Amino acid sequence: MATGWGSLLQDEKQLQALAQEAVDRALAEGVLLRTSQQPSCSDVVSYAPFTLFPSLVPSALIEQAYAVQMDFNLLVDAVSQNAAFLEQTLASTIRRDDFTARLFDIHKQVLKEGVAQTVFLGLNRSDYMFQHNADGPPALKQIEINTISASFGGLTSRTPAVHRHVLSVLNKNQEAARILSNEPCKGLALGIAKAWELYGSANALVLLIAQEKERNIFDQRAIENELLARNIHVIRRRFEDVSEKGSLDSDRRLFMDGQEVAVVYFRDGYMPSQYSVQNWEARLLLERSRAVKCPDIATQLAGTKKVQQELSRRGVLERLLPGQPEAVARLRATFAGLYSLDMGEEGDQAVAKALAAPQRFVLKPQREGGGNNLYGEEMVEALERLKDSEERASYILMEKIEPKPFDSCLLRPGSPIRVVQCISELGIFGVYVRHGQTYVMNKHVGHLLRTKAIEHADGGVAAGVAVLDNPYPV
Incomplete structure (x- = not known):
């Protein structure tokens, strides 16, 4: 294996034994998915796919990705507050893309009625690849920013322990100690907790909008458990439940099953297939409410590809982030x-x-x-x-973006262990909370490394293509 770890293994037998030990540790750490055969409310689970070894990533690129995350937080929020920019940018898209048009209609209705929400929460993840340069070091290039349902903060908080264990088994304790600590789960929960606190109702709940069939539930539960440890209660409901049992009072406070909701955290609602007529009505009800939406509809629109493309035009960043030339330079350096x-x-x-x-x-x-x-x-x-x-x-x-491939060993439930040529994608989790016009929080809270075989052009862990990984800084 050309990852730098292959020389530690003597033969195929040792590889098989080490893989089994790694899988057992992943199961013990709770790196889990429900199975595709039984995706909901089942006690049948498997480990989430992962790499046997951590992947080598230049520490300069990790540091650069972290350094620009707070700028991306401010940029997303600036776009979400700029109704004219969103309308102008998305004008051509909404004529031809029904899904974006439906989101934009809700955005317009909310603006017309007046935004009731006063606390704004962003939990996003900016994703990058490493552009290979034949005559110089690799460059960090952004693929996209996820402003809704940015996932795997829970599971990736549990993977460092797995790779530390693998290296320790091979008597590589110094190397094991170099694997970065990573707890985005705590940071994402901290953002939700701060928004809940600023909403200012001690008995109010956090409403997590969930899909009925959710394989990735343990990722979500990790954040729920962090909130419960702070005595903040989370209820999981579908859009259909909101449609049937959600309501607003005269102050546009949101109630679900008769209980007040402080924060709505969307882990559903980012794809057209997730909406029926009833679900669109539920989304409008949520958006009209005073509750803190994560994301609110304007922030979801700020994460569209069309906005990403428009942000790369000359002068646009300067207009959105006036008087911040250093932030603009950091952001622009990552654009493809x-x-x-x-x-x-x-x-x-x-x-x-x-x-x-x-x-x-x-x-x-x-x-x-x-x-x-x-x-x-x-x-x-x-x-x-x-x-x-x-x-x-x-x-x-x-x-x-053309990264340089490397050999890695991917572990998947029910699949043979094989060493294949791979590329990686680094995501940085960002959290911001704004109260009125004041930023109460703006930080990066951890990372997600996903690795996939080069035969797959597109797709993440949930799509069954990429696997969880950890960066080993070099």
Whole structure:
């Protein structure tokens, strides 16, 4: 194995034994998913897939990703407060993308009625890859920022112990000690707790909007348990439950089953398939309320790919973050090439560029949850079909980031152990709380490293493609 760890293993037998020991430790630490056969309310679980060894990551890139996270927190929040910017940026997208249009309609209704919410909470995750440079060190390049249901803060808080254990078994105690401590779970819960406290009602609850079939429930439970330890109670409900039993009083306080709700934490509602007519009505009810939404609808819109593309235009960051040239420079250094596909000369040029060199680009729709992007042949087919249609405005074009592959051993339930060529993606969790116009909290709270075989172009852990990992700083 060229990860730097392969030389520690003598033979296949030792690899198998070590993998079994790693899996047992992952199960003991609670690095768990429900199985796809029994995704809800079942006692049948498996370990979440992970790498046998931590992956080598340049410490300079880890430090850079952490250093820019507070800037990204402020940027997301600035975009969410700038109704004119959101409307202008998303105008072409909402004409052709029904899902973004429905979100934007709710945003407009809330603005028209007047925003009742006074405390704003962001729990986001900015994701990066490491662009390989033949003649210099790798560069940190942002893929996207997740502003809704940024997941795996719970499980990734438990993976350092697994990799420390693996290295300790091999008598590599000094190396084991170098694996970074990482507890995003605590930091995310801290943000929710601060928002709950500022809401100012001691008996109010946190409402977690959950999917009925949720394999990744232990990731969510980790945050719930942190809140319960602070005596903050969490109830899990579906959009359908909100539709049936949610209500607002005359002050637009939100009640669920007769109990007041201080914070609504969305772990659902980021994909079109998650909404029925009833669910859209429930979302509107939640957005109209005084409760702290994480995210509120404007912040969800701030995380769209179209906004990401617009932020890369010259002068836009300066307008949104006036008087902060250092923050602008840190942010811009992480941007990959991003191109509009709106109708007109600029969009035509982007289409021509992608068709001329498809290996250099990726086509991205306005979707979260992994597995939505188009590459290579698929991208060419889509662009040929869309190039003269206004529908192309519902996508953006992005320069493809090309990391240097490395060997890694991926452990998955029910799959043979194999060493494959892989690439990694680093996410940094950010938390901010704003009360009126005052920032009460703005911090980075941990990281998530995911690794996948290079045969997979797109998709995360929940999509069954990537596996959990830890960065080993070098």
